[in-house]
Amino acid sequence: MSNEPRVALGIDIGGTKMAVAIVERGGRIIASDQLPTEAGRGFPRAVERLVDASRGLAFRAGIAVADLAGAGIGCTGPLDPRRGTINNPWTLEGWNNVDIVTPLRAALGLEVRLENDADAAALGESTAGAGRGADRVVMLTFGTGIGGGIVLDGRIYRGVGGEHPELGHMHADPAGPACYCGISGCLESVAAGPAINAAARAIGLADGREAFALAAAGDERASGVIARAVSATARVVWEIVHSFLPGRIIFGGGMMDEHFDVFAPEAARKIAAATMVPKERVTVARAALGNAAGVVGAAALAWQEPGA
Amino acid sequence: MSNEPRVALGIDIGGTKMAVAIVERGGRIIASDQLPTEAGRGFPRAVERLVDASRGLAFRAGIAVADLAGAGIGCTGPLDPRRGTINNPWTLEGWNNVDIVTPLRAALGLEVRLENDADAAALGESTAGAGRGADRVVMLTFGTGIGGGIVLDGRIYRGVGGEHPELGHMHADPAGPACYCGISGCLESVAAGPAINAAARAIGLADGREAFALAAAGDERASGVIARAVSATARVVWEIVHSFLPGRIIFGGGMMDEHFDVFAPEAARKIAAATMVPKERVTVARAALGNAAGVVGAAALAWQEPGA
Numbered sequence: 001m002s003n004e005p006r007v008a009l010g011i012d013i014g015g016t017k018m019a020v021a022i023v024e025r026g027g028r029i030i031a032s033d034q035l036p037t038e039a040g041r042g043f044p045r046a047v048e049r050l051v052d053a054s055r056g057l058a059f060r061a062g063i064a065v066a067d068l069a070g071a072g073i074g075c076t077g078p079l080d081p082r083r084g085t086i087n088n089p090w091t092l093e094g095w096n097n098v099d100i101v102t103p104l105r106a107a108l109g110l111e112v113r114l115e116n117d118a119d120a121a122a123l124g125e126s127t128a129g130a131g132r133g134a135d136r137v138v139m140l141t142f143g144t145g146i147g148g149g150i151v152l153d154g155r156i157y158r159g160v161g162g163e164h165p166e167l168g169h170m171h172a173d174p175a176g177p178a179c180y181c182g183i184s185g186c187l188e189s190v191a192a193g194p195a196i197n198a199a200a201r202a203i204g205l206a207d208g209r210e211a212f213a214l215a216a217a218g219d220e221r222a223s224g225v226i227a228r229a230v231s232a233t234a235r236v237v238w239e240i241v242h243s244f245l246p247g248r249i250i251f252g253g254g255m256m257d258e259h260f261d262v263f264a265p266e267a268a269r270k271i272a273a274a275t276m277v278p279k280e281r282v283t284v285a286r287a288a289l290g291n292a293a294g295v296v297g298a299a300a301l302a303w304q305e306p307g308a
Numbered sequence: 309m310s311n312e313p314r315v316a317l318g319i320d321i322g323g324t325k326m327a328v329a330i331v332e333r334g335g336r337i338i339a340s341d342q343l344p345t346e347a348g349r350g351f352p353r354a355v356e357r358l359v360d361a362s363r364g365l366a367f368r369a370g371i372a373v374a375d376l377a378g379a380g381i382g383c384t385g386p387l388d389p390r391r392g393t394i395n396n397p398w399t400l401e402g403w404n405n406v407d408i409v410t411p412l413r414a415a416l417g418l419e420v421r422l423e424n425d426a427d428a429a430a431l432g433e434s435t436a437g438a439g440r441g442a443d444r445v446v447m448l449t450f451g452t453g454i455g456g457g458i459v460l461d462g463r464i465y466r467g468v469g470g471e472h473p474e475l476g477h478m479h480a481d482p483a484g485p486a487c488y489c490g491i492s493g494c495l496e497s498v499a500a501g502p503a504i505n506a507a508a509r510a511i512g513l514a515d516g517r518e519a520f521a522l523a524a525a526g527d528e529r530a531s532g533v534i535a536r537a538v539s540a541t542a543r544v545v546w547e548i549v550h551s552f553l554p555g556r557i558i559f560g561g562g563m564m565d566e567h568f569d570v571f572a573p574e575a576a577r578k579i580a581a582a583t584m585v586p587k588e589r590v591t592v593a594r595a596a597l598g599n600a601a602g603v604v605g606a607a608a609l610a611w612q613e614p615g616a
Binding site: 158159161169181238244245277281 | 442443444466467468469471472473474475477478479482488489490491543546547548550551552553554555581582583584585586589590
């Protein structure tokens with residue numbers, strides 16, 4: 001139908017800032033804005049500011065809110081996509097089981113969908129970034145934690161009961177530290193930002209940043225710290241290749257933006273060693289959209305089948 | 309539609325024997341037969357005998373072949389479901405890249421679908437066995453190798469290019485032996501029949517069977533051999549829970565038929581330790597259909613969407 005709306009609203013909610021964008025179906029951002037989250041100042045206030053920002057954005061873009069295909073929200077979890085509730089008092093102070101979908105739907109007069117931010121980012125990269133053209137995409141986002149998003153045939157994959165899998169907590173290093181997830185040595189416990197910082201400090205460095213820099217300059221002990229995270233990541237890549245067997249594995253997040261070339265070769269070597277799967281069809285790619293993946297994927301939710 | 313065929317033909321091809329069955333849509337077997345594979349006596353002969361056995365079976369069941377919804381084949385791989393070819397000269401002597409779908413389709417006048425036997429078994433258990441009622445099912449079949457099958461919303465999951473993932477080759481034991489898959493310590497290298505046999509012999513026992521018996525009687529060294537396979541299995545269960553996050557994980561194959569109770573508690577303990585996923589929704593179950601899973605799942609292929 002030629003009258004079908006071709007733009008949607010994407011909202012990305014993080015611990016410190018929120019982004020809103022009006023995005024074309026193909027993933028092009030028409031207009032975007034950003035505002036501080038200030039979760040601690042109350043959830044109703046945040047919703048109100050999101051509504052104002054969205055309306056303002058649409059106005060500036062010359063688009064009537066009613067002409068949008070819908071709105072999608074990617075948010076740092078835990079959250080419940082089916083109920084539309086966020087329950088993340090750790091990162092979003094005071095947001096205990098808050099329903100964000102109902103008030104936004106009422107205020108904007110649009111269908112609103114909520115997803116985990118790692119899933120939204122994976123959908124964004126699949127739609128318009130490093131996952132384009134692949135019908136099996138797995139994205140790992142490296143940050144304070146390590147989030148995983150799986151997109152199959154353009155739809156976010158969910159497990160039993162619509163729940164979000166946690167790829168970042170697969171086994172990755174037999175000698176790794178205990179994690180709150182329930183095992184020792186999961187990927188997050190070895191390769192997330194804080195884990196690399198801690199390992200760097202343990203050998204007397206200031207932080208992970210210094211470890212990356214010294215390792216690049218050939219320092220042996222710093223290289224050991226980095227190698228551990230690199231090898232843990234490659235190991236989880238192997239698990240992904242032997243489970244979802246995707247055509248594209250995307251590494252995202254600030255650390256990968258900067259250090260993709262440190263991580264990718266080892267992952268590629270691991271894949272190249274595989275004999276039981278069509279390894280030549282699997283590639284590891286750097287996320288292409290940066291921070292924009294969140295809003296692009298959130299907007300793409302407007303075109304996902306309900307309940308998908 | 310009341311005229312829609314409610315029965316289909318299921319064929320299960322293994323290294324030593326082949327089974328044919330006429331199966332209702334819900335998974336009930338109406339009639340079945342078995343014949344030796346005798347792969348080495350030629351592929352055309354095997355096809356001819358399958359056709360004769362299928363026609364004979366339909367006749368005895370009082371069903372016209374033309375009234376069947378279609379035929380499905382589960383076969384020991386490697387194979388290519390899209391091309392309909394089997395390429396497994398290792399287990400099926402002389403069957404190098406043979407097209408089984410075209411001659412069967414011509415001889416029976418039915419649509420014919422081909423799948424990996426682990427996938428067919430998983431579909432069978434999902435349709436009529438231990439996976440009933442779950443929309444996310446992962447099955448591990450323990451035998452000479454360890455095969456994995458994934459069924460999502462009643463459809464066999466495939467990776468890039470329609471290829472079959474290899475869950476049995478995920479990392480499972482950091483100290484495990486080298487496997488032909490490309491790593492050391494994959495699940496198959498530690499928990500498949502031959503691996504347990506080898507570990508049993510290494511401590512002076514006759515085989516895995518003796519190790520299971522002695523371990524049950526409290527023998528410490530035999531318990532060590534079994535514990536290693538049990539712990540490797542639990543570890544891969546953790547990976548499955550954090551990737552596909554299925555509601556049902558099924559253990560199948562002869563060894564699990566006999567020793568499910570040795571493996572299941574450790575897998576359940578591992579799941580119970582998880583904090584990031586809805587562990588209360590995930591159960592480990594023993595395969596319910598035994599050898600029949602293959603033909604039941606193969607028949608169910610007749611109702612899968614083409615290309616699914």
